[in-house]
Amino acid sequence: MADKPKVLLLGKIEHAQEAWATIADIAHVLEPKATDRQQFLAECRSGIFDGVTVAYRTFGSVSVTGRIDDELLDVLPKSLRFLCHNGAGYDQVDIPACTKRNVRVSNTPTAVDDATADINIWLLIGAMRNLPISMNALRAGDWRGKTLPSLGHDPQGKVLGILGMGGIGRNLAAKARAFGMKIRYHNRSRLCPDLEGDAEYVSFETLLSESDVLSLNLPLNPQTRHTISAPQFALMKPGIVIVNTARGAVMDEAALVDALASGRVATVGLDVYEEEPDIHPGLMSNENVLLVPHMGTWTVETQTKMEEWAISNVRLAVTEARLRSIVPEQKDMP
Numbered sequence: 001m002a003d004k005p006k007v008l009l010l011g012k013i014e015h016a017q018e019a020w021a022t023i024a025d026i027a028h029v030l031e032p033k034a035t036d037r038q039q040f041l042a043e044c045r046s047g048i049f050d051g052v053t054v055a056y057r058t059f060g061s062v063s064v065t066g067r068i069d070d071e072l073l074d075v076l077p078k079s080l081r082f083l084c085h086n087g088a089g090y091d092q093v094d095i096p097a098c099t100k101r102n103v104r105v106s107n108t109p110t111a112v113d114d115a116t117a118d119i120n121i122w123l124l125i126g127a128m129r130n131l132p133i134s135m136n137a138l139r140a141g142d143w144r145g146k147t148l149p150s151l152g153h154d155p156q157g158k159v160l161g162i163l164g165m166g167g168i169g170r171n172l173a174a175k176a177r178a179f180g181m182k183i184r185y186h187n188r189s190r191l192c193p194d195l196e197g198d199a200e201y202v203s204f205e206t207l208l209s210e211s212d213v214l215s216l217n218l219p220l221n222p223q224t225r226h227t228i229s230a231p232q233f234a235l236m237k238p239g240i241v242i243v244n245t246a247r248g249a250v251m252d253e254a255a256l257v258d259a260l261a262s263g264r265v266a267t268v269g270l271d272v273y274e275e276e277p278d279i280h281p282g283l284m285s286n287e288n289v290l291l292v293p294h295m296g297t298w299t300v301e302t303q304t305k306m307e308e309w310a311i312s313n314v315r316l317a318v319t320e321a322r323l324r325s326i327v328p329e330q331k332d333m334p
C-alpha cells in the first residue's frame, strides 16, 4: 500500500463507483476530514497529504476547500502534479496559479454538452413563452392569474445569438435549428465550416443588436467576467430574451435587474448566478425571470458520464503521467 501512488479525493463519487474502484486498485486514496477551508488548510499544513500526485475534485468540494488559488496551492503537497476537475467549467480553479506550480488541470468537456443544451432550450422556450407568471399563479391556486399573462413568442424564424460556440453552444445550435431558429454566433475566433454549419458568424455588437434571443455559452474567466453589462444591454433589441446556462458572473446581475426593469430585456431564463447559491433579490422578485438552481448537468446519465470522464483523467495521470483533457490554457505546457 505505502508505495502505491497517492490520490486525493476532494468531494464524493456519487455514481461511477465501478470506475472509481479501478483507481483504488492502483492508488492509495486519501480524503480530507475538514469541513471548511480553514480546517482544510490546516490539514494540508499538517503534512497528511504529502506525496499526493493526483487530486480529483468536484464542483461541490469548493464548500470545503474554497477556490483552488495561490493560498491553497501553497499548502497543498509540493508533489501534486495533476488536478482532475469533475465539470466542464473550471472557474473555481486559478489556472495561472496551477501552471506556475506545474500542476496540470483537466475538465470534462463534451460530457456536459447534451444535458446543458437541453436545459438551455427549456429555459429558452420557457422564457419566450413567459411561463413563470402562469406557473406561479397556478401554484397559488389562481389558474392563469388575476390578469391574463401577456402572450409569449414562437421560436420559429427568430434569431438566436449564441455567445460562445464551444461544445454546448454548437449542441444548442443543433437543437434550436429543430425549432426553426436562425443561428448567429460570436466567438473569439470563427469556427471551421464543418463546425459552423449554417450558423452565421457575426461581430459581438451585431450579435447584441440583432438577436431576438441571446444565449450565453462562454466560460467564466477573468477576461469574460461581466461580458454583458449596462453598455451591452444598451445595444440590445428592446424586448430581447436572454438565457444563461454558463456561469452567472459572465453577466452583471445588477445591470440585468435594471435592464429587466426598463423593459430592454423582456424575459430571462437562468440556471447560474453570480454568487451561488445566493440570487440577486431583483431577480427573485421579478416574474419575468425563469430560474432553476444550476441544474444544467443534473441527470443520472450526465453526472455518471462526467464522473467517468474525470476518473479517466485520474487513471491516466496515475498510470501515464498525462491527462485526457487538459484545459486549453495549459495545452502548450511542456
Ligand SMILES: O=CC(=O)O
Pocket (backbone or CB within 6 Å): 086, 087, 088, 089, 090, 112, 296, 297
Ligand atoms: O456547470 C457545470 C459544469 O461546469 O460542468
